[in-house]
Amino acid sequence: MADSAGIQQGSPAIGAAGLVPAAPGAGGTEGSGAAGGSARIAVKKAQLRSSPRPKKLEKLGVYSSCKAEGACKCNGWKSQNPPPTPPRTDQPSSTVNLQEPCRSCSHTLGDHVTHLENVSEEEMNRLLGIVLDVEYLYTCVHKEEDADTKQVYFSLFKLLRKSILQMGKPMLEAQESPPFEKPSIEEVITSSMCINGVNNFVQYKFSHLPSKERQTIMELAKMFLNQINYWQLETPSQRRQRVPNEDAAGYKANYTRWLCYCNVPQFCDSLPRYETTQIFGQTLLRSVFTVMRKQLLEQARQEKDKLPPEKRTLILTHFPKATRSFISAPPVARPLYYSTSPVTVDQSTCGSVSPARKTVSVLEPSPVGEKRKPTEPLPHEEIKRPRVVGDIPVELINEVMATITDPAAIPETSLLSAHSARDEAARLEERRGVIEFHVIGNSLNQKPNKRILMWLVGLQNVFSHQLPRMPKEYITRLVFDPKHKTLSLIKDGRVIGGICFRMFPSQGFTEIVFCAVTSNEQVKGYGTHLMNHLKEYHIKHEILNFLTYADEYAIGYFKKQGFSKDIKVPKAKYVGYIKDYEGATLMGCELNASIPYTEFSVIIKKQKEIIKKLIERKQAQIRKVYPGLSCFKEGVRQIPIENIPGIRETGWKPVGKGKELKDPDQLYSTLKTILQHVKSHPNAWPFMEPVKKTEAPGYYQVIRFPMDLKTMSERLKSRYYTTRKLFMADMQRIFTNCREYNPPESEYYKCANLLEKFFYTKIKEAGLIEK
Secondary structure, three states, X not given: OOOHHHOOOOOOOOOOOOOOOOOOOOOOOEOOOOHHHHHHHHHHHHHHHOOOHHHHHHHHHOOOXXXXXXXXXXXXXXXXXXXXXXXXXXXXXXXXXXOOEOOOOOOEHHHHOHHHOOOOHHHHHHHHHHHHHHHHHHHHHHHOOOHHHHHHHHHHHHHHHHHHHHOOOOOOOOOOOOOOOXXXXXXXXXXXXXXXXXXXXXXXXXXXXXXXHHHHHHHHHHHHHHHXXXXXXXXXXXXXXXXXXXXXXXXXXXXXHHHHXXXXXXXXXXXXXXXXXXXXXXXXXXXXXXXXXXXXXXXXXXXXXXXXXXXXXXXXXXXXHHHHHHHOOOOOOOOOOOOOOOOOOOOOOOOOOOOOOOOOOOOOOOOOOOOOOOOOOOHHHHOOOOOOOOOOOHHHHHHHHHHHHOHHHOOOOOOOOOOOOOOHHHHHHHHOOOEEEEEEOOOOOOOOOHHHHHHHHHHHHHHHXXXXXXXXXXXXXXXXXXXXXXXXEEEOOEEEEEEEEEEEXXXXXXXXXXXXXXXXXXXXXXXXXXXXXXXXXXXXXXXXXXXXXXXXXXXXXXXXXXXXXXXXXXXXXXXXXXXXXXXXXXXXXXXXXXXXXXXXXXXXHHHHHHHHHHHHHHHHHHOOOOOOOOHHHHOOOOOOHHHOOOOOOOOOOOOXXXXXXXXXXXXXXXXXXXXXXXXXXXXXXXXXXXXOOOOOOOHHHHOOOOOOHHHHHHHHHOOOOOOHHHHHHHHHHHHXXXXXXXXXXXXXXXXXXXXXXXXXXXXXXXXXXXX
């Protein structure tokens, strides 16, 4: 806590001037007493870099493999007379002799550093900095007691050690680079964002304050960001003990990323460093928010007597409101950036785990796995949607949302409602870390990963057991084919389901080959949640179409997941690319990139709650008793509906009718234009002329009133269509006849559906019916 005497006018009362980062392995939530450790490392690096060149070579020789002839396997020079531990200050430093033999391989120090003879001083100083970082991490590994943290330290230690041997720059081998979530914490709190039409939360929440006080609130927000950047996260094991029912996998993933990209690089400056608030989003903010806000406010209350009255009011009154608005920010249209995995610094020893809710981990064993690319912003994220008559005010929506999201207003229960979404139970299990999702695949380029191979074998067993009519050899070949990938569902370390697929990025679609969940784990929503994760994975890779051949037992499942027999992908795009299955039905699904599928049912549920609340409010306003109608006693037989007292207050509006063109020439011109558009449509070819009896035997026994576009053209030319209804009736008869005679999976049936949609679009554009 900064002293009030040192606070400038307009700056935050709670300052971060005395706040310093915490060193790796330091306890507590706030960095305390770590400045000395960080400074000591910097001093050591400065001293080593100012040493004579032979001394530098000796230091680097310890971490350099022997270059002597005969393929020596020594990976570092070891002195015959190692210095005492700890080193004595009264002992004079010994001179460096490049001919001194190694204690391990007997080759000289010079044989270990021959590759450094022509290296510049700048490059040598960079390598020396990595050397000290390696030594520091080695100490951290031995001192750290938490298993998760120790594993990350050890992986980073090996990474830096390898970069010295190879004289390269240390690069974290993660399949996703920062930022990990959008919008970031910094954007949520202080950046100018368009969220439901409100620019900047701080401005919105505190626009009623004078400019001087509003500026102080802005400084408070910046202080809050600074506190987050230097906040020491609790370890996953500590988190599980404190919050046992929370998303363990998601927190562990963010904790690993935070260590690798934010915490350790504060001291090991050879690693790239990022600010916590710039690469993490609301998921991490929610994890630290409650404890952090509580401690900051407690510190403010303890020192409130030292603060001026106006600042005391701002901090103790407005600061809690400001921080509450940070965590309860309404989501943007698509905040979901589907992440591929937490930092995977050593894939041979650890796999990635799935952060629940907004991210899913993807464990890809081969370099063919694409790195995460931020999705292009959607149009409605860049441009504020114009408000139209009838829109509900944003303030009312926020007010209703506050009553819904308030934990006190919604009783918690461990039981699911009878009307819960199909994937609700699976989503809850993922949050608790019971189940995980991984995209895996075989590789011919990398060393086999034992865990991945075991999962692939498990998937082959699941598919073989659940798809008995499919040859086992065929299943095995596709599951282990490097061109195919499988989204696997893992529970208690074993595979219980998965979706095998092959992506065709150049054609714009993915073929789903196998989809199954083991029989004793079905009817739990796993199938729906699997498909939702697969959709999110493909939106991240910018592939928005699925194709699959479904047998009679799978058609129902795929229909529930949004698949239909109406294929949106042009036939030329997939013919020759996908496998044909005898007796199966080709089905397709078109994805919407603006929908967060894994959270879609939650969003719909919340929208229903909002509508319900709005209806309740409206009912409370309109519960007014109007006098009865007395006009019927006076002999009136009927009255217009709009004359009934109170009918308009309920929201009733007169039903509009299509515009009937009274001018025959204008009607003729409009209908002629529409008919020309319809005839030029690519799906109009089956309906251009009357059906020939030789091509469709028995057609005229089934269809009593045939119609086609040629006949309509002749009728239009003879001025038969005196009203729009006659024209629309003939056109509709074309589509009805086609669907009555042809099966739904036929090409003619699909053409009728597409052409019908196009026809009514043109009718609406012409103003003949209401939009």
